[in-house]
Amino acid sequence: MFNVTFLPAGKQVQVEQGENLLRAAMLAGVQFSASCGGSGSCGKCKVLVEKGEFESDVSARISAADQEKGYALACITRINSDIEVHLPEDARAIDRQAIERAMLTSVEPSELLGHIEINPSVQRIYLELPPPSLEDNVSDIDRLTRALEKQLGSKKIHLSLPLIKQASSTLRSSGWKATFTVFATDEGFEVTQVFPGHRTEPVYGLAVDIGTTTICAELVNLENGRVQAHRSDYNSQYSCGEDVISRIVYASRNRENLAHIQGLVHSTLNGLIQEMLKETGVQSQDIADVVMSGNTTMTHLFMGVEPGIREEPYVPVTSAPPVLQAGELSLEWSDSARIYLTPSRASYMGGDITAGLIGSNLFRSEKLTLYIDVGTNGEIVLGGSEWLIGCSCSAGPAFEGGAIKHGMRAATGAVEQVRIDPGTFEPMILTVGQSSPRGICGSGLIDAMAELLMAGVITSKGRFNTELDTPRIRGQEALEYVLVWAEDAQNGQDIVITEGDLDNLLRAKAAVFAGITTLLNAVGITLQDVDELLIAGGFGRYLELDKAVTIGLLPEISPDRVKYIGNGSLLGSRVMLLSRRMRQEALQVCKKMTYLELSQDPSFMDQYVSALFMPHTDMSMFPSVQASLMG
Amino acid sequence: MFNVTFLPAGKQVQVEQGENLLRAAMLAGVQFSASCGGSGSCGKCKVLVEKGEFESDVSARISAADQEKGYALACITRINSDIEVHLPEDARAIDRQAIERAMLTSVEPSELLGHIEINPSVQRIYLELPPPSLEDNVSDIDRLTRALEKQLGSKKIHLSLPLIKQASSTLRSSGWKATFTVFATDEGFEVTQVFPGHRTEPVYGLAVDIGTTTICAELVNLENGRVQAHRSDYNSQYSCGEDVISRIVYASRNRENLAHIQGLVHSTLNGLIQEMLKETGVQSQDIADVVMSGNTTMTHLFMGVEPGIREEPYVPVTSAPPVLQAGELSLEWSDSARIYLTPSRASYMGGDITAGLIGSNLFRSEKLTLYIDVGTNGEIVLGGSEWLIGCSCSAGPAFEGGAIKHGMRAATGAVEQVRIDPGTFEPMILTVGQSSPRGICGSGLIDAMAELLMAGVITSKGRFNTELDTPRIRGQEALEYVLVWAEDAQNGQDIVITEGDLDNLLRAKAAVFAGITTLLNAVGITLQDVDELLIAGGFGRYLELDKAVTIGLLPEISPDRVKYIGNGSLLGSRVMLLSRRMRQEALQVCKKMTYLELSQDPSFMDQYVSALFMPHTDMSMFPSVQASLMG
């Protein structure tokens, strides 16, 4: 970790080697112009490095002479030592009592789970069997299972008819030396693959998060637990509807639609896997196990089952699907690969949450933990090793950039971090991929909203302050704030945040926060009692906790009690891939959890109305935010 | 039972209502000419009924005037009361100390098993589930399994993905009232079928014996245990080879052959089932379970697996196949029907024998029992509830009519019973279906050989006595006995038994008997120690025990200790269909049984040579036969 000091104010921040200097400035609460999204093309982020080592990319916006003198464009500069930076003329430190900031970065499972035992559901076993003789003339399959029983310590070894044929002919033609893949079932073991001779290639697994928006997959070496490759892509079901409900409607129309929407998720997955195989040189037949987590709708559509959860009483078809074989589905994988779908607690508390509770280690935590996964739905779970209670609230698509004028997913060009100068009301932005801005994604919207609030551009109810003298606020009836001028934007149009957008965001955050407080009330505790807050979800790496707290989306809790686990669904999938015991735990988690149906809870609407205010009507829950706003 | 008295000798016999009068005469040891196979066309079996009731078919060979006087053709006459019959002029009683005869008829399983508990692997369960509500919003499948767990007392209820889809959509569209078929597995239960509403049709099963020559099937109502229909047909694999070895050779040539020979047995089965469904009006989807027993080769070919048992060390691919689904195979049944293949002990001790040991109740008998199944192979098992030992010897095809000049299977026109007048050397024959003779089947050959021996036509070594003055014995180097003259035969040619035929039969019986004695010697006991002899096999209804004893094929044991169980494979299949516990017993039987490899037993060849004599070189084992031959 290096110290970065911003002069003249002397603000300091600690960052990792290679951290971007503009991000460091944002982290330190230092404000200057930066309007090109960090693409190095506006030249406004020029700083003077007084001490320390750094390296910069090439840009036409800074002269060789300036570089000689030590100037650099912060957005294309990486920090390589302790460093002291002098801010440009127009820069001024934000004079605000800072909430201690928690930059959210995803954690390694081992950090959360301690030592994960590597004991996957599949394993490869090489056997040299004694050839049959008149003295030892048991059948081929008895000969095989006898040896496997010995190795595995189980009497229950099963082979399906196709495997019986394959095992027998392989053993006979390879001198009774062959490698077998076995899969641990509830009852014993199932032989799923046979290879002649000694197959030394490791056996691999896939951890998959099937999200409504994005599908993420990791290719994991099951012998050493390492992630060999990872890929993600948009869920191509997008073409059938953006959200869960519209996809259910599409799928329920007729059999062809159901088959089509199922095929779309399969083809997305097929693509991801092909890329990872190409990258690593792993052969598809060495992927023997898949753990897949998703919300109930995604899981059902993956199986080609109509979810049936659109209307009250929101009952899904199945909450704990059987282990499938790739060959049962239209997947271009090795037919014998097993697919475990993480069980779900309720229609709107899916396998992705179960996986998150496993991956985050919450299920065996001694601490009273609050788990929050914010996306289209906000799923909230409270508890630990003893008990669990959860609920789900519909936040709508705002946090995923939906129903927002210039909202977009966290793709290249999406504004993901925002600072607004409380004096000039000028913004400072960073985009995904640091390319020129195209729109605003979830974390950018939360940042913008919090900054607009802190800068006094909007009120606690999300209305623009029309008194301010800045061209960035404009419009008559429909007011809006211009975040990026057309000249800096990728498509040559202003990127704005409207009052309608603010309204949608406010309602979304109110739904989530009302869920949290309803859940806490249900068990009679307050935020003070919570030992740990775990944040999961698809906000990307750069959601800053304090911004989410500022608008009242997340509760104010001491940052040392907060962890961001990133994609909990993927994390848990990997953990269950590596340890088959964790799959049993997953089922226990579902059984143990009490599910609170918010639509049936009379206090939820009151909580919701109280939360339609930033950060909250009851400001005592947000003492630091209150202090900042006052200050 | 009615008494039949044959005058003038006064021989008596007891028969059932409707018994054929010619069979009754044979049973009584009464001898007269009867050369048309019982088809009513030679007119030689004319008798005078002096007392009692009978009915006769119409024949041109008997005049109305004769009928008025009370004459009848025995072969087309059925006995309806106690009756007294005067024999025709040429008839004379065989003056021989008769071995007490055991006419072999198959027994009902209940006779052997006592009360069979009807507790099949499949059952139908009608459920009226509470519709989902917000208070009770578990998934469809959880709702279903919750109810099934309650009914079945098991936590392990499994549904495959297709069944999940079907169960959910059926429940939702039928007001949560549906009927389920569940199949008991080792671990719990599997749901295999779903029907909307209350399906009141009983659930059925099939018991199947897949023999090398014949396939027999029974359609069994699994609710009351009754056989609703039964059918048998030649195994159409016959076109690929008559015996097991030639079919293995055919199947091993290439994949197409294997698929073809598998398809043949499937098509034979499909045909049988279609006929039974047509006869009974049962719907194919109500057949939910199948128990199938056969020798190892038949079982493997049914699964489409190359048996691989042709050469030393005779190792099959599998001895206990997994439960299959009809849908996995090219069977035109309801895809969801489960198929249980009875496990086998060894390559030449197949599931048909396991089934016989279950069906005959030997596996839990307190008596020391000898079980013999004679066909192309003779399988012999000795033991009871405590221990079992078995062996298998190749008898060759003679007992099935193969390698015999006029041998044939037990089809219409096959001579199945024979008597030879020890004075005139004239035969008396009955054919299957009482139609004009076409050839000789297994039981006919055994009868003929025994009768030729008793009449002194052949020696104990199976050579013809050329001293006798009868046109029936003819030929120079190659001697033969004419059993049917061309004029009475269906195809207008003499039907003969050659010395070569006798030789083949002698070797076949010697192999079986040597197996029996080798097995007895292996455990150090003699025939006197055997409490019960069970005979199974495909000889048809009319193999007479004393004839098989006379030639030394079967040991001489007091007839009250002998039971003929007929098709033991089919019998056991039915028992395992009705009681799932019996399937576990079948596996135990295989585990418990010691298998003696005769080719590895040095004493076997000695035993074989000693048995190449009728009844045996050691005549002390056959005291009654010895007395008859002397007398």
Ligand code: FES
């Ligand atoms: S050049 Fe750095 S923000 Fe534009």
Ligand code: FES
């Ligand atoms: S007519 Fe009776 S046997 Fe020929």
